[in-house]
Amino acid sequence: MRALSVFSAKGDEFVPPSSVDFVLPPIFENIPFITKPILLVLLSVLLVSLFFSLSARKAAVVPSKFQFAGELVYGFVRKDLGQEILGHDFKRFMPYLFSLFTFILTNNIFGIVPFLQFPSFSRISFAYVLGIITFGVFHYVGIRKQGIKKYVKDIMFMPGVPKPVYILLTPIEIATFLVVRPLTLSLRLFANMFAGHLLLMIFILGGEHLLQGAIAMKAVGFFAFGMGIALTFFEFLVQCLQAYIFTLLTALYIAGGLADEH
């Protein structure tokens, strides 16, 4: 969409990409809720479930390449995010952690897959929903484990503080657990995807525009295009890292709820 409009405006002033470029029009004119991000999320669900059910279908002691790839990812999440953080009780949470990790990873990588090229989580509502789900999970786990009274008391009152100080501290603790944790979780994912996509757009669309200019402009455009390619690799790194961090923090929060004291 964007590339075409720039192309048709050849010779005109370059319009730098902005947040407007993230608002994509509905694909069918009369169905407003079917947009590219929605379809990408659906596609990711399809891809992830298809890949892992196929890789686990004919599970054998000597794994096929397919099974090996699936087990590699699962083993990573299981060992690095499950076992090491959640301890002996980690198996209960593996389904959630694993689907979370693969779902976010797939959606993030869509940002650099040719033709798809849109990270779903650069639309903030998707990130909010994941934040809310994690929020629900870690509070539910904590309340189930410790009972609602003890859990709320543990959050609100840090032991060993003179009573008047609670006026200062309790709101901070409540804000941390109820607002800041889910919010930073969502915002971190959203902001990274948003900024990364914007950066790629600037370098690649800007490079394209410069390449259509005079000869000196072409040289600069060549450089900008090269940067765009380098940044695409960098983006890949960021995308994997963000999926990892989101899952890591979810696991850490769950572990915090499971821990007996605060």
Next chain:
Amino acid sequence: MSKRSDESAIWTILGYLLSGLLFWGGVGYFADRFFNTSYLTLVGILMGMGGGLYLVWLRFGR
């Protein structure tokens, strides 16, 4: 294992500092608007930062 608990501490500390700043800073901001003053936001932010740091110390420092 110790590396893991460090990682957890980093994010907890960040959360405390941030929410202290936001909550008491926010209270200060609205108090400013309510009383038509201009210094309460600063007082709130400092109080929130102090509270956040105090919480960090309570949890990890003693």
